[in-house]
Amino acid sequence: LSMRAITRNQPSKLFYLAALSAVFLLIVDFGVGLLLTNAQQQLIYSDLISPFVDFLATAALFFAAKQSFRFQGNLGSPGD
Amino acid sequence: LIALSALVFALGDITWAILELGLRQQPFPSVADFFYLVNYPLLLGGVLLLPEKTATRGEQIKKVLDAGIVMVAALLGFWNFLLGPLVASNTDYPLIEQLILLAYPVGDLVLLWALLRILYTRSDQQYENDVPAFLLAISLAVTIVADCTYTYQAFVGTYVSGGLLDIAWRAGILLTGLAGISQLSTLQSLKNATRFSNRLASLVKSIRALTPYFPYFWLIAAYVILMRSSTYPMYMDFLSLSLAVGGIIGLVLLRQMITLSENNKLNIELQQTMGNLKGQTSELERTNQELQNEIMERKTVERQLTYDSLHDAMTGLPNRVLFLDRLGQAIEYSKRRTEYTFVVLFIDVDHFKVINDSLGHLTGDQLLIAAGTRMRECLRSSDTVARLGGDEFAILLEITGEKISPSTIVEKLQEGIRLPFSLDGHELHITVSIGVVVSVADYAHPEEVLRDADIAMYQAKAHGKARFETFDIKMRSYAFSRLEMEQDLRAALENGEFQLYYQPIVSMKSNQLFGFEALIRWVHPSRGFLLPGEFLPIAEESGLILPIEKWVLNEACAQLKKWHEKYPSLQNVSVNVNVSNKQFSQPNFVDGVIRALQVNGLKAEALKLEITENVLISNYSAANKVFSKLRDFGIQFEIDDFGSGYSALAYLQHFPISAIKIDKSFIDEIGKSPRGIELIRAILSMSRELGMEAIAEGIETSEQLNELMGLSCNLGQGFLLSRPLDKEAAERILEEQE
Numbered sequence: 001l002s003m004r005a006i007t008r009n010q011p012s013k014l015f016y017l018a019a020l021s022a023v024f025l026l027i028v029d030f031g032v033g034l035l036l037t038n039a040q041q042q043l044i045y046s047d048l049i050s051p052f053v054d055f056l057a058t059a060a061l062f063f064a065a066k067q068s069f070r071f072q073g074n075l076g077s078p079g080d
Numbered sequence: 081l082i083a084l085s086a087l088v089f090a091l092g093d094i095t096w097a098i099l100e101l102g103l104r105q106q107p108f109p110s111v112a113d114f115f116y117l118v119n120y121p122l123l124l125g126g127v128l129l130l131p132e133k134t135a136t137r138g139e140q141i142k143k144v145l146d147a148g149i150v151m152v153a154a155l156l157g158f159w160n161f162l163l164g165p166l167v168a169s170n171t172d173y174p175l176i177e178q179l180i181l182l183a184y185p186v187g188d189l190v191l192l193w194a195l196l197r198i199l200y201t202r203s204d205q206q207y208e209n210d211v212p213a214f215l216l217a218i219s220l221a222v223t224i225v226a227d228c229t230y231t232y233q234a235f236v237g238t239y240v241s242g243g244l245l246d247i248a249w250r251a252g253i254l255l256t257g258l259a260g261i262s263q264l265s266t267l268q269s270l271k272n273a274t275r276f277s278n279r280l281a282s283l284v285k286s287i288r289a290l291t292p293y294f295p296y297f298w299l300i301a302a303y304v305i306l307m308r309s310s311t312y313p314m315y316m317d318f319l320s321l322s323l324a325v326g327g328i329i330g331l332v333l334l335r336q337m338i339t340l341s342e343n344n345k346l347n348i349e350l351q352q353t354m355g356n357l358k359g360q361t362s363e364l365e366r367t368n369q370e371l372q373n374e375i376m377e378r379k380t381v382e383r384q385l386t387y388d389s390l391h392d393a394m395t396g397l398p399n400r401v402l403f404l405d406r407l408g409q410a411i412e413y414s415k416r417r418t419e420y421t422f423v424v425l426f427i428d429v430d431h432f433k434v435i436n437d438s439l440g441h442l443t444g445d446q447l448l449i450a451a452g453t454r455m456r457e458c459l460r461s462s463d464t465v466a467r468l469g470g471d472e473f474a475i476l477l478e479i480t481g482e483k484i485s486p487s488t489i490v491e492k493l494q495e496g497i498r499l500p501f502s503l504d505g506h507e508l509h510i511t512v513s514i515g516v517v518v519s520v521a522d523y524a525h526p527e528e529v530l531r532d533a534d535i536a537m538y539q540a541k542a543h544g545k546a547r548f549e550t551f552d553i554k555m556r557s558y559a560f561s562r563l564e565m566e567q568d569l570r571a572a573l574e575n576g577e578f579q580l581y582y583q584p585i586v587s588m589k590s591n592q593l594f595g596f597e598a599l600i601r602w603v604h605p606s607r608g609f610l611l612p613g614e615f616l617p618i619a620e621e622s623g624l625i626l627p628i629e630k631w632v633l634n635e636a637c638a639q640l641k642k643w644h645e646k647y648p649s650l651q652n653v654s655v656n657v658n659v660s661n662k663q664f665s666q667p668n669f670v671d672g673v674i675r676a677l678q679v680n681g682l683k684a685e686a687l688k689l690e691i692t693e694n695v696l697i698s699n700y701s702a703a704n705k706v707f708s709k710l711r712d713f714g715i716q717f718e719i720d721d722f723g724s725g726y727s728a729l730a731y732l733q734h735f736p737i738s739a740i741k742i743d744k745s746f747i748d749e750i751g752k753s754p755r756g757i758e759l760i761r762a763i764l765s766m767s768r769e770l771g772m773e774a775i776a777e778g779i780e781t782s783e784q785l786n787e788l789m790g791l792s793c794n795l796g797q798g799f800l801l802s803r804p805l806d807k808e809a810a811e812r813i814l815e816e817q818e
Contacts, residue, residue: 015211018261022254029247039240046246047097053250054090057257061083064260 082126092116109180120187127194132201145335153298164315195220212263219255392467395452403466407526423486425475426515426533430545432471458496511546535559581804595654598636641680684714744778
């Protein structure tokens, strides 16, 4: 049996947690955007939330990159 | 590099936030633009470094062409709808600002390149569940759309900072982050690697299936732009548009040609493979046919071998192996079915050796074949007739619920066998001795049944042949006793358990000793004193008769020599030694007799050999040579038990017989029947006329003695005159005689 067959239908809890968090964050983002009617408030909110989201993504990517180096693998080659 | 691109993008956002919120400025260009623009090449670099499956040269070229077609078409769209308007509307700005402004749409083209790269390198089945790449591609697509929308909104002046478009950018960066986490879960534990759900997997598969058609979609899009230019003014002139569309068409044609070339190549390879396969198929068919033939031959040989192993080669009848197998089945069946019984007949042809020796082995074999056929004809087809070897046959009669008497079947068989056989101009009459075993529950193995049938057959032989005997348990103990006796006989020779007794042959008138008949006795360690009749038949059957008779001959000669030396005046006393049929027929018989005389230094007249009429009849042709040699040497022959055998009398004319010993049965008739006396008289008269001595055997009464003396019978032997004596007692008689 291949690795792929062994691991079929066993999703990563970490990934789904992150995906749910991302969806939640976007819903909150969208909700706040709707709540803030003032353009200035929207500007401030957007300028603050954007770096926050950027750093979350950056942290995840750097951690993945570190693990990639550790496993001497290459990004995007699952199961190889 | 992808992480680094996210980092510089984050730095750009922080810088912009500081500028916008902290310094309350919205400068263009700014440091934030630097970070935003650096993000694009880093992201492209990261995507280009993603591993991909090793592709053939043709595949690589096609992928490059596909990407080229899309890029040219995208460039066409970007120029006419984004770059062109931007360049046209910002001609008043400084060059650096114009370049930075144009750099964003160009950056989007870079992202599109990265997206195409992911799509084309991940279109194989190998990347079926490549969730990280899929998320990255979605992230790029969202970012490209958001960027293009922003450029358009900025151009038309409808963009509002902090609006939905900002959420789209954040969604793009979050998807990139999720791609990282997906890859992280894959690396951490392959078991827990992220997988698409079935529905999503199906969607991804559908998108992948469209990948080869992307260039055509973009070609159509480019053509639409070209057509639109005819009604609406475009930022690119018609010639350039036509050249661009023509370029795309050229790339598509080139791609088609490569595909066609590859197809032709594949077609040739396919044809070659088909040709090879066809050749291999015909080769396989031929090999298969050869194998089939070989298998058939082997099966035929196997069948023949099986038949040969189970049948007698000469008669074609089942052999011992097959017979025992069927008998074993019969035993098992009889245990399950009470109404089923079986009968085993063990058959031996009487006097077959005589036929074989006299008429030759070929005739003997033909007789066995004919006998086997005759047996089959006498029985039902369901019965098994087998040849066990030599002149032995076995028959298995299976009886189910029928009231058939085994003796009836056996008698019918014997009657059938008694009918003459016509072979090679001879009409042969034979009889058979049959041992019968009727199935009883005691038998577990077929060999036991056959053994008992054999024992019964021997009983039939012993009781006179040409008859049958049904086995009973006593026969077995008798057979074991015989076997034991045979083993004891072998030991007796080695242990010197035999003794010679000497019965005097005397002149009835003068009571003078004429000679002795040497008679063997066996002092058995456990059974005691045994007479010849108790062991000689067994010795004859087992072949031990030859060494025993040799011993008798030598011992008798040696003893007579001692007596001659001790009693010199009795040199004319001779010793009679009985010769069996088997001994007489031995090729070295004459040499053995002469050697016995020479070794002991006896004259030939001192030894007289007693043979029965049967011995002469059985060895008629060989007897001439034997008599001729021994007569030349001076040894005399006497006919023992005269009148009890064939009494063909012709041999008396042909062979040099010195004396006849009148059988005891005639002597016993004295006083009972006048015909008996007349017969003795006739025998005595005949012997006198032929110049032979006559010796009356078995004289037990005075009446017999007187009658014989009255008939002028000179010599006699019997209990009345003297019982057989051991050598000491015999010696006393010699002393008296001297």
